[in-house]
Amino acid sequence: MERFLRPRLLVIAAFLAAVVGFAGAVYWYGYVSALGPLEQRARADLALASDSLTGELQRFRELAVLTSDHPQVRSVVAGDSNAASVQPVLQEIADKTGALDIMLVAPDGSTMIATQGAPSVDHWGRVYMTRALDGALGFHHLYSEAYGRRAFVFAAPVFSDAGPVVAALLVYADVEAVESAWRGARPALFFTDAQGVVFLSNRSELVFTAKGAMPAGLSSYPIERLTPFVSYSEQPIRDFDIWQVDGGRYVPGRALHLTLDLPVIDMTGEVLVDVAPARKLASLQAAVVAAVCLAFGMLLFIATQRRRTLAALNTRLERRVSDRTAELRAVNADLRREVAERTAAEARLQKAQDDLVQAGKLTALGQMSAGISHELNQPLTAIRSFAENAQGFIERGKPEIAGQNLGRISELARRMGRIISNLRAFARQEDEPPKDVDIVAAIDAVLEITAPRAAQDGIAVIWDRPHMPMIVRGGEVRLQQVILNLVSNGMDAMEGSDPKQVTITIEQHGARTTVSVRDTGPGIAEPEKIFDPFYTTKAVGAAEGMGLGLSISYGLVQSFGGMIRGRNHPDGGAVFTIELDSVAQEAVA
Numbered sequence: 330m331e332r333f334l335r336p337r338l339l340v341i342a343a344f345l346a347a348v349v350g351f352a353g354a355v356y357w358y359g360y361v362s363a364l365g366p367l368e369q370r371a372r373a374d375l376a377l378a379s380d381s382l383t384g385e386l387q388r389f390r391e392l393a394v395l396t397s398d399h400p401q402v403r404s405v406v407a408g409d410s411n412a413a414s415v416q417p418v419l420q421e422i423a424d425k426t427g428a429l430d431i432m433l434v435a436p437d438g439s440t441m442i443a444t445q446g447a448p449s450v451d452h453w454g455r456v457y458m459t460r461a462l463d464g465a466l467g468f469h470h471l472y473s474e475a476y477g478r479r480a481f482v483f484a485a486p487v488f489s490d491a492g493p494v495v496a497a498l499l500v501y502a503d504v505e506a507v508e509s510a511w512r513g514a515r516p517a518l519f520f521t522d523a524q525g526v527v528f529l530s531n532r533s534e535l536v537f538t539a540k541g542a543m544p545a546g547l548s549s550y551p552i553e554r555l556t557p558f559v560s561y562s563e564q565p566i567r568d569f570d571i572w573q574v575d576g577g578r579y580v581p582g583r584a585l586h587l588t589l590d591l592p593v594i595d596m597t598g599e600v601l602v603d604v605a606p607a608r609k610l611a612s613l614q615a616a617v618v619a620a621v622c623l624a625f626g627m628l629l630f631i632a633t634q635r636r637r638t639l640a641a642l643n644t645r646l647e648r649r650v651s652d653r654t655a656e657l658r659a660v661n662a663d664l665r666r667e668v669a670e671r672t673a674a675e676a677r678l679q680k681a682q683d684d685l686v687q688a689g690k691l692t693a694l695g696q697m698s699a700g701i702s703h704e705l706n707q708p709l710t711a712i713r714s715f716a717e718n719a720q721g722f723i724e725r726g727k728p729e730i731a732g733q734n735l736g737r738i739s740e741l742a743r744r745m746g747r748i749i750s751n752l753r754a755f756a757r758q759e760d761e762p763p764k765d766v767d768i769v770a771a772i773d774a775v776l777e778i779t780a781p782r783a784a785q786d787g788i789a790v791i792w793d794r795p796h797m798p799m800i801v802r803g804g805e806v807r808l809q810q811v812i813l814n815l816v817s818n819g820m821d822a823m824e825g826s827d828p829k830q831v832t833i834t835i836e837q838h839g840a841r842t843t844v845s846v847r848d849t850g851p852g853i854a855e856p857e858k859i860f861d862p863f864y865t866t867k868a869v870g871a872a873e874g875m876g877l878g879l880s881i882s883y884g885l886v887q888s889f890g891g892m893i894r895g896r897n898h899p900d901g902g903a904v905f906t907i908e909l910d911s912v913a914q915e916a917v918a
Contacts, residue, residue, distance in 0.1 A: 341630075348622045356615035363607035364569050367585055371516060371602040375589050378511060378518050379598045382529070386594060389502040390483050392426050394466065397485035397498040402433060405441065406487055406496045412442045420444045429480055429501040433487070436462060436496065445476070452499070457484040461497035464488075468594070470504075470528055472537075472554065479504035479528065479536075481594075504529055517580050517601040520591070526555065528596065532579055535559070572601065581605070763889050765912050766805050767798040768844060772833060775812045779820070788820055788829040795835060801842050801909040803889040811882040811893070815846040815905045818878060822850030822903065842911045847904040852897040859895045 396402060401418055404410040412433070419431045423444045433442040438453025452458045457467030467484030480501045487496040511518070512531045519530035525540040538558040559576035563586075570586045581603035589598040716738060723731045776790060783790050801808075816831060823829040832847045853859055860883040879895070886893040891909040898904045 344626050348619055348626070351622060352615040352619040355618045356611045359611035359614040360607055361567055361569075363610050364566070364585060364604065367602060367604065367607050368569060368587065371585055371587050371600050372589075374516060374602075375518065375587055375598050375600040378531075378600075379520075379589055379591055381511070382507060382520070382598075383591065383593050385507050386481055386483075386502060388426070389428060389481065389500050390466065390468070392422070392428065393483040393485035393498055393500040396422060396431065396500065397487045402487060402498060405433065407489070416442050416444065427503070427506060429476060429478075429503040429506075430499075431501070432499040434458065434484075434497045434499055436494070441496065452497075457482050457499070458497055460484065461486045462494050464494055467497070470522065470594075470596075472551065473501070474551070476501070476503075481507075516603065517584070518598070519600075520594075520596045520598050522596055525558075527558070532576075534577055534579065571604065574601065583608075763802045763804060765800050766803045766808055768801045768803075768808070768835065768842060768909070769795055769797075769799050771805060771809050772812055772835070772844070775809050775816060776833075778813065779816050782820060783831070786820060786824075786829065788823065788831060791830060791832040793834055799835060799837060799842055800912040801889075802912060803891070803909055804885075807885045808889075811885050811907065812844070812846070814878040814882045815907075819846060819848030819850065819903070822848050826850050837911055840911050841908050844907045844909075845904055847898055847902055849902040852901065853895060853903045856896055860893075 396419070399418070401410060401415045405412055405415045415433075419433070419442060422428070423431045428444075430443060430445040432440055432444070434452050435441050438451045438455075438458065440452075455469070457469040460467035461484035464486050466486075467482070469482045469484075471480060471482065472478070473480050480503060483500045483502070485498045485500075486494040487498055489495040508529055508531060512533070514531055517530075517532050517535070519527045519532065519535045521527050521540060527535045527538045527540075530536050535558075537554050537556060539555050540558040559574055559580060561572045561574040561576070564571045564573060572584050572586045574580055574582055574584055581601055583604050584601035585604050587600050587602070591598055720731075772792065773794070776792060779790075782788075816833075819831045820829075823831075826849055828849060830849045832845075834845045834847075836843045836845075860879050883893055886907055886909075889909060891907060893905065893907050895903060895905045
């Protein structure tokens with residue numbers, strides 16, 4: 330038992346190790362892939378915050394430039410007005426724009442006007458003051474002890490009418506008012522100056538923290554307020570800078586770090602984006618892959634166990650199959666013999682049906698033989714009379730009258746030839762597949778065959794003949810037989826009726842052509858049985874039938890892909906309708 334169990338345990342251990350390795354690879358790939366979109370969003374957030382900051386400071390920059398050119402400010406510098414009269418104007422400007430303070434400073438650094446009444450500060454030698462006195466726009470950031478808060482200072486030069494700078498106008502922008510709009514929002518943003526000190530942030534715990542070594546001797550803010558930056562370690566992953574941060578609950582422990590230089594305000598914008606969503610997504614992907622692999626392995630193990638069981642069962646099954654195969658071979662041989670017998674029987678049935686169709690046609694010809702003989706006898710008698718008259722006219726020297734008689738003889742001969750041609754075509758057997766047939770010509774041929782009987786029995790045949798051929802799919806001879814059966818049945822049915830009338834109409838509806846044959850007989854007693862074999866309503870006598878005509882017609886129309894129906898007409902008599910597939914004239918052409 331132990332000899333078989335050990336290899337199986339080794340295989341399971343190797344499979345689990347492979348699953349762990351594959352899941353780890355999937356985790357790493359998913360983690361790195363998720364950092365890309367995360368970086369794009371973080372860069373967009375940083376750019377948006379930076380634009381918001383610079384845009385807000387731009388407003389105070391423009392305020393300093395515009396206020397420095399104010400007429401009352403220039404009048405104070407020129408000595409035309411006193412500071413007390415201009416101070417309310419600057420105070421109103423500061424209140425409306427949200428400036429922390431607006432000052433007018435003399436070239437020696439002394440304060441001439443201050444809207445907030447801040448204690449006098451010597452601005453001489455400051456960076457912003459030096460640039461303003463040089464005629465440029467000065468800018469600086471600092472922590473003001475006078476206001477007890479961080480501020481941005483904009484210094485605009487005040488020019489005299491002669492041209493030189495005679496004063497500087499200072500506008501203080503409150504940093505807390507600027508950053509209050511996005512304080513506490515995600516992600517963690519902070520802006521550091523050239524010394525690496527965080528001067529502006531949406532996380533208050535990061536303000537006045539210095540990255541790297543603590544700077545000394547800074548005049549922008551007191552050194553005692555500076556603290557070291559939060560503890561962090563960098564871990565580069567591909568092209569991403571990942572920080573492991575220990576900065577409290579509001580700073581992400583593992584974050585993607587991005588920077589953006591802002592030379593306009595001489596700072597660098599930085600952002601820390603939590604990578605927890607990327608790690609969670611990668612962990613979920615790895616877990617799904619591991620679960621799928623374990624499930625697949627379990628199914629494979631179960632399948633292997635079942636395969637061993639099935640191998641034993643397969644041996645027994647093969648023996649049973651071999652025994653059963655011998656039995657099936659014997660049954661198969663019996664089935665083949667039965668199929669051969671059925672095929673031969675179907676062939677004999679088809680031959681009998683064809684013989685029956687031919688017999689039906691010959692029977693119809695036999696029933697019409699008297700009328701046909703009369704139809705042929707009349708032209709023969711006329712031909713003999715015209716021939717004798719022509720001979721007499723020739724002897725009496727009247728060749729023009731003899732020529733007229735010869736023309737009548739020729740017309741009568743053509744009439745007899747047409748009758749005989751129709752009979753021969755109807756009598757022949759047809760075994761060709763369906764083709765394009767002119768249904769109008771087929772009806773004409775049938776009416777020419779039945780004309781003697783109609784004349785003998787006093788039956789009026791109404792045939793609304795179209796002026797152009799109408800092509801359908803069918804067999805020419807078989808189609809003539811179907812129409813002949815319907816016309817003959819109608820004539821038989823009207824033996825004791827008055828009036829006697831057969832009406833034939835043809836209509837075309839889209840892709841189908843309909844032929845209707847109506848008689849004025851007594852109608853159909855049982856319409857649902859008229860196409861059953863051996864069903865007939867004819868009395869025993871000269872017109873007795875076997876009840877196969879309509880059944881044969883039904884089969885012939887079905888072989889063309891058509892339909893045949895029979896019903897009683899509301900005005901009396903029976904009407905039979907044949908529907909066949911139409912053939913477009915363009916296709917025929």
